[in-house]
Amino acid sequence: MKRFNFRAILTVFVLLIFSISTVVEASPAHKDFHIQGTKIYKDFDIQETNSKLIEAKNNIRNNDLNAAKEILEEIKIAYAIVNLNNEIFNNTYKNELSTLLNDYNKSDQTISEYLQNIGDTYKDNFDKREKKLKEINTKLSDSNVTKLINNSNLTKLKSDINSLMNLNQELKEEYNGIKSIKEESDAISPLLTSLINNEKFMNEKFMNDSNFNYSAINKISVNYKNTWDNYFKDYSIIIFSEGKENWVKNRYEFFKNFHNTLEDISNLEKDELSETKSKDDILSDLKTLSSEVNSLKLNYHQKLILENEINTQKTKVENIGDPWPVILLIIAIIIVILTILFVLYYIFFLSNNKGPRPIKDRTISRYLDGRTFLVFNSNKYGTLFHPKKLEFYANSDVGLKRELNEDSIGVTLNKDGSRVLFVLADGMGGHNAGEIASKIAIQTAIEGGKKELLNAQNLTGSDIKDILRDIVYSAHENILNMAKYNPEMSNMGTTLEIVFLNGNHLYYAHVGDSRVYMTYRDDNSEERIERVTKDHSELGMYMERYGVTEAEARTKVASNVITQAVGITSVPLNPDIGDFLIGINNWILICSDGLTDMVQDDSYIGKILIHEKLQVKEKVNELIRAAKEFGGKDNISIIIFKRR
Incomplete structure (x- = not known):
């Protein structure tokens, strides 16, 4: 029974010590809890998050939209951790203020009564709170006040008021820093969504080997103009500062000009072109468009398709009104007909009825330069x-x-x-x-x-x-x-x-x-x-490692798993x-x-x-x-x- 009582007392004592240490650690008077930099939100680093936001804007500037989207998602997760709320910052200030008032209630009733008028400043915003604290600090220099408080307590009181002012300033800076990042990120997010949708539409309707959709060109221009008007104008200085290449605006203007040029080509083919727009003018426009492709921040595949299409249109324009293509086509048809007639004549009249001789296959799939x-x-x-x-x-x-x-x-x-x-x-x-x-x-x-x-x-x-x-x-x-x-x-x-x-x-x-x-x-x-080469495959590795034949190796490992590509x-x-x-x-x-x-x-x-x-x-x-x-x-x- 005595052993049980001793253990019970020891257990209660340990729990009491643990509880006291926990309360002290969690107490607002614990100085490490004061705001210094970003200590209130240990999972949210303002400087790091701001760097991520800058990186996201750089990715947008370089048309790396998916990377920018991933970074904004990370920032949103950080907001979820922070749960930005003015009440959190007010409570931090309130706890510090309460500790200060309690200390003076116990030590100096005169100061305690004097400080009662700042007891509700935790309800004010940062600026009002700062104003009241400054007013109190000013009054502490008044001779009527200094007579009521001895010098040592007065010095300590001024120091404590300054600490509250510093705490309020630190809270204000952190709150505004997080709020600024969040507001800018929230504003950029719909802009980024619009750009991603524009890129998707362009790839589906236009940048497609098998479906070069001319009617979509004007829509692409309109999409980028809407993005620019609805979102980008407010952030053009942030995203595209002076001297930075603005590919969003470039795409809007490029595809608008490309659409207009295609209409000019169509009118030229119908012989309906106005006197102010000649064939040479259109060729000059196509040359200008070709020189602007690099400013659009397209990927390799998109750039290749667009350059090929501009060259196709250039060739089409050059041939409009030029009689030589038609003349050459007629000559080619005549040559083919004469060749067929000669072959038939040779088969039936010159070959002594030995039957047609096989013609060698000399077809070449797709010529580039003839070789x-x-x-x-x-x-x-x-x-x-x-x-x-x-x-x-x-x-x-x-x-x-x-x-x-x-x-x-x-x-x-x-x-x-x-x-x-x-x-x-x-x-x-x-x-x-x-x-x-x-x-x-x-x-x-x-x-x-x-x-x-x-x-x-x-x-x-x-x-x-x-x-x-x-x-x-x-x-x-x-x-x-x-x-x-x-x-x-x-x-x-x-x-x-x-x-x-x-x-x-x-x-x-x-x-x-x-x-x-x-x-x-x-x-x-x-x-x-x-065999000159060695397979970069699990089959090849097995053959080389164990010195077996290919037939033996095929019974041990899969033949179609390659190790390099x-x-x-x-x-x-x-x-x-x-x-x-x-x-x-x-x-x-x-x-x-x-x-x-x-x-x-x-x-x-x-x-x-x-x-x-x-x-x-x-x-x-x-x-x-x-x-x-x-x-x-x-x-x-x-x-x-x-x-x-």
Whole structure:
């Protein structure tokens, strides 16, 4: 029983001590509770939040709207924590004032009575409170008052009144700081929503490869004008200070002028143009529009579409009233008719009735400068083209299981075929994003190759390898930029094979699980096939780690899980770069995994490549046929070439 009483007393004692310490810690007299900077709201840092607001405005200035939206959401969460309320600040002041009055009630009744008239100042706003405290401080210097209070108490009283004034000022500054940030953020939020909606409308109705909607151009201009009038005018100095490029106003004026120019072109076609607007005036307007595209803060894809459309309109205007296009069309029709008549005459009268001879397929998918072609919608095209020093054929097939072909092929070469750039990409990602990723990679590689490789002089092997590496990283950045401004394309990527033939020297850059093969003669003069690249995939890693064959590895790991891709950031991009010499008898094969996942026997692929009776086009078609025969589960893209 005594032990129980002792434990009970000890427990009560501990609880009493804990309660007293808690009360002291929570008491308004606890000096650490005084406002100093931002101590009332420990989860809300005014300086940090103001910096975030500045960052959001910078993002709007740079047209990074999604980033600005995320920052404003963070600021709203901070407001929820702060729960901005004047009563909170009043209570802080009230508690300090109450402590002060209680102290003097106990120590000096004269001062206590004198201070009763400030007991309700906690109900006043910051400015009224400050005024009353200043009045009291002034009265404390009055000789009639100083006679009633001894000097030591008077000095302490003045100090305490000054502390209250300082506290009131700190509370006022913090309250106004938070309030100012909140008001500015709340004002910018609808502005940002309007800009995001404008961007969405522009992408849906105008910036679309398959649906360039002219009627939407005026609506785009109106949208940006409404945004400017309704929101931006009040914040133009904050967002776009003097010297800062105002892309919102630029877009409003640009699309208004573009719409007016299109109307002028339509009137010119109908021969209804006013005397004040000539053909040369319209061409000048289009030139001005072209020079203003960079001021609109468009992403890479939007800028490309808009520049192409302006050039299309320029060509249209140049041809209006020009008789040569019509004359050239008539001449072309006459040539075609004469050619058909000659062929028919030859077949029926000059060929000794041996029947028509097959016509070689010399189609090129899409000419750029006469020596470049791209295969994007590649299931529709096959390409056979033989320059002086090169024999090659490229084709792509959608396969048997896929509805969309996400592979792309590009080739560009000089006139005699001594310098050639071959590019193959196998895209991945939903909502057609794989097709877009592979297309961007091909375009970037072809443009970079034509500029840096085909026409350059005195390049060393090291120079060429550095250029190939830079091209890969440029394609990587272009794909990431496209995905950044089009969330539905996030996580899109592509494999990439870039092969540059420079005379008898071949250089390559490799990312992903597409492959490059080469045939060669061994020591016994027998032709063999060798895989040049190593797959960036779990399959390739397993083969290299355990030294097993591909067939053995396929029983252990999935074959379609790649570890590197252009446009994917989950793993740092590190392309394989290499080179080797080739002779005139070495066949080179570049292919997507749509071939190698189906036709897993490299020796069979080698037999097709070295088959003497098969022309290069037949080699490609035979490999596509074999891949389909074994399932055709993926798109199948193939480039085969050799030097002459």
